Structures are given as structure tokens and as C-alpha cells.
Amino acid sequence: MSLLEVKQLDKRFGLHHALSQISLSIEAGKVLGLVGENGAGKSTFIKIITGVYAPDGGSIYWNGQLETITSPRDAHRLGIHVLHQDRHLIPAFSGYENLYLGTDIPQVKFGLRIRWHEMKRRAEALKKELGMELDLDKTAEEMSPPERTLLELMRVMMQDCKLLILDEPTASLTDQETEILFRLIQQLTAQGTAILYVSHRMEEIFKLSDHIAVFRNGKNAGTLQREEANLNKVISMMTDTDYQAAATHERQDASMNPVLLSVNQLSTVDGRVKPSSLQVHAGEVVGIFGLAGAGRTELLEAIYGTRSIQEGEVVISGKSHRRMSPQKALEAGMVFIPEDRRSEGLVMGMTIRENMTLPRLQHFSSGLYVKQRKEKHAVRQWMENMNVKAVGSEQTVSELSGGNQQKVVFAKALMHEPILFLCDEATQAVDVMTREEIHRLLREQANQNRGVLYVTSDIHEILDVCDRIYVLREGSIVSEIAGGEATSEQLLQICYNR
Secondary structure, three states: OOOEEEEEEEEEEOOEEEEEEEEEEEOOOOEEEEEOOOOOOHHHHHHHHOOOOOOOEEEEEEOOEEEOOOOHHHHHHHOEEEEOOOOOOOOOOEHHHHHOOOOOOOEOOOOOOEOHHHHHHHHHHHHHHHOOOOOOOOEHHHOOHHHHHHHHHHHHHOOOOOEEEEEOOOOOOOHHHHHHHHHHHHHHHHOOOEEEEEOOOHHHHHHHOOEEEEEEOOEEEEEEEHHHOOHHHHHHHHHOOOOOOOOOOOOOOOOOOOEEEEEEEEEEOOOOOOOEEEEEEOOOEEEEEOOOOOOHHHHHHHHHOOOOEEEEEEEEOOEEEOOOOHHHHHHOOEEEEOOOHHHHHOOOOOEHHHHHHHHHHHHHEEOOEEOHHHHHHHHHHHHHHOOOOOOOOOOEHHHOOHHHHHHHHHHHHHOOOOOEEEEEOOOOOOOHHHHHHHHHHHHHHHHOOOEEEEEOOOHHHHHHHOOEEEEEEOOEEEEEEEHHHOOHHHHHHHHOOO
């Protein structure tokens, strides 16, 4: 008998059918992989079975019994828990406080005082059992994206979980942290917990799943046994077209081209980046790889001017900057694609048009007035160029899928006509087709004599995309390797100093 079974599930938003006649089942102790393009209905499906949305039709069965899930509390009562793509933590709370949100907090008998010692003892025991290194005294705001993911995983493990939904759980995790997650999944399934695993990383889907369900345009395009699934078949089902994986791009030797970016012995005031040097030539995509905490994001932030520089300099097209700022970076032709697009790359309550043109309002203005026709024409062109799927330019970005949000971030950057791109996890939590579009876009930019500095925690991606790779360890660049010569084993050996 299935633990969870949905039949003929429907959900509409106005005239748009987000889900149409969806039927599938999840068995106890099994992993069901769920894939589909951004906007295929995966997030809507998750929100229905966790009580965030009410369905417009269809039925939900739990252990064979018809259930009505009207709120997240109903879902928790059944034992349904979710690790969301967007972390649900209170920024000002410590790790310990966030860990116990929604659970019974140990209190002194007949009193109102919290037994902090007991809370910490339980948390540290669980952390040790799971093999995690995580400072729970830090607030969620002070934690890195991977640390927040591990914190939410710990919170799930503290609860009675019969169905665990993982929505892009490895988006910001390193290989080491991903292995912790995979070990937890094996442990949970062995105990009879069902897993719904939603990811755009196909290698993970094939590795973990017993069955794979494919969503396309709000419908279930079919469910495959793991043994019969392969990349071309799954993507063909996702897109309703015959798909063949793209060949790895031909790498470029740009060593004789002009140097667009030179970073010389750069270090930061907070010590997260120690003296490091690198170069990006016109016409190349240069990767930065390292474990979580190695300083990848911090190095990009220092180059762009959002993290204070202690020593060293950033040289853009021959001009030295010892005190960089985002404004100086933009004026010099450098743009930054941040890791967290929702909080750092977009204003979620604004429209697509407003987000795209916000940094360049002066370009579309005359005195106090915005030249609306010029603005709308430019936005419409970029939406077409980037293949942004939306109702129109006046749709708020919060209503878009993750992939389309990322396309808006890139369109906003491209409107500056940059010569340099700093990309931090640019393909995080986007579908495989959008991922290829982003890779193709960046390669096209490099072919037009622009430069790209590319950070990703996905070791396969960095090997596929980059012409050269710098390896970062404990805040310092310790190695440089030609992309065509690098292997995953070699990169990891350098990261672990072996």
C-alpha cells in the first residue's frame, strides 16, 4: 500500500492551470524523484500536499485513508515535513532556537524557564550522530547558505517524519555536505520514511531514486523505474521533444588575449579571504572551486566591492582599484550574479520591468520622468532574448519560477553591457534546460571577448564549463589548473590538501 497517493489533482490560478489531473503515489521506505522544467508544477504540488495551497480538485490518500490537508499543521500531524528550496529560518534566532521551532521546547517542570542546557545537549548529540560541523551559536543570518541547509536538515531529523520532501536540497552544498545528506536519506529510508526528492541535478535523481516522476506543463508526463531511465529519455519527457545532451564546449586558450581582470594579493578585513591572486582574460570562462567555507563567495564579494579589502588591489582593464565599491565595479563594466537571487539579486515584490531597469533608471529617465515607451521596449526585448516565461513585464518576479527569476537577474546584468561577469552559483536550482541556456549565454559572452569568473559547488559543472580553474582552500588560492586537464579527483585532492 502507498503511504501517500494523489488522484486527479487540480490547481488553477485564474485561467492558468498550474496542475491538471496529477496522479502519483509514494511508498514508505522508497525515494520518488520528481523532475520537470521550472514552472512545470513541482512547487505547486509540494504546496498542496503540505497544506499551503488548497487543491481545486482531486483527492489525497494517506495510508489508504482519504485526507484533507488544509494547513502545514495538518501535514505535520501526519508526519509530512519539507526542506524548502527557500530556507524557512528566523534570521535573528540562533541555530539552537531555529532548531526547536515548531517542537516541544524542554522547560523546567511547573515553570516557564527554558532548559537551554538540555536543548544544547540534544542538539550537539544529534550533530555528532549526523557527522555535521555546524556552529549553532551563530544566528541564521550569520550562517552561509550551506550551513542553513544543514540546520534545516537537523530540524527535520528531530521530528517524527514519515514523508520527507527535499526541494533542491544540494543547491548550495559541497560534495562533502552532499554525502552527509545522502547518508541521511539512506538512514531514513531504512527506517521506513518515504522521500520525495525534487532536483534539477539529474545525476542525483538517478543515484537516489527508486522511481522517477516527470512533470510537464502541470501534468504528469509519466513515471519511470530507475533502471529504465536515462538523461535523454527524462529530458525528452520533460520537454516533449527529442533531446540529445549537448557536447562539452571546445575550450579556449585565451592566454594571449588582453587581461580584463587582475586580482593581486587581495585579502579582506574580516580575514575570510587571505592574500590571493588571479586573472581573467578576454574570451575565457574561469572557474573558482573549493569546499564550503573556503571563501569562494567572499572572494567574489571582495572583487565586486561588497566586502571590505584589507590589502591588495583589483585591476579592471588596466585601471587599479584599492577601494572597490559596487558603483565603481558597474562603471568599470563588471556585474555580479549573486548566489541568493531572491534576497540579493531581485526585489521580489517588484515587477519584471522594475527589476530589470532599477539599476539603470537614469538611462530611461528625463529629469523626473521615466521614458516609459523606451523602458518597456527594452524590457520586452530582453525578455525575448532571455526567453523569460511570464504573463508579461508587469508580473511580479515572486510569481516566476526559479529559472525565470534567474533569467531576469541575467537580463538586468546584461543591460549594463558589461565586459566582466562574476557568477556565484549561477545555475543553482534551475532546470537542466535553463542551466544549458545559462552556460550557452556565458560562452557567447566569452566569444565576444568578455570575461567570466564562475563559482559553483558542482564539480561536474566546473569541469564542463571552465577554461581554467583556480582552487581555493581556507581563504587562499592554492592552485591553478587548465580546464581540459582537470579531473574531479584532482580538484578534491587539492581541496583536502592531499
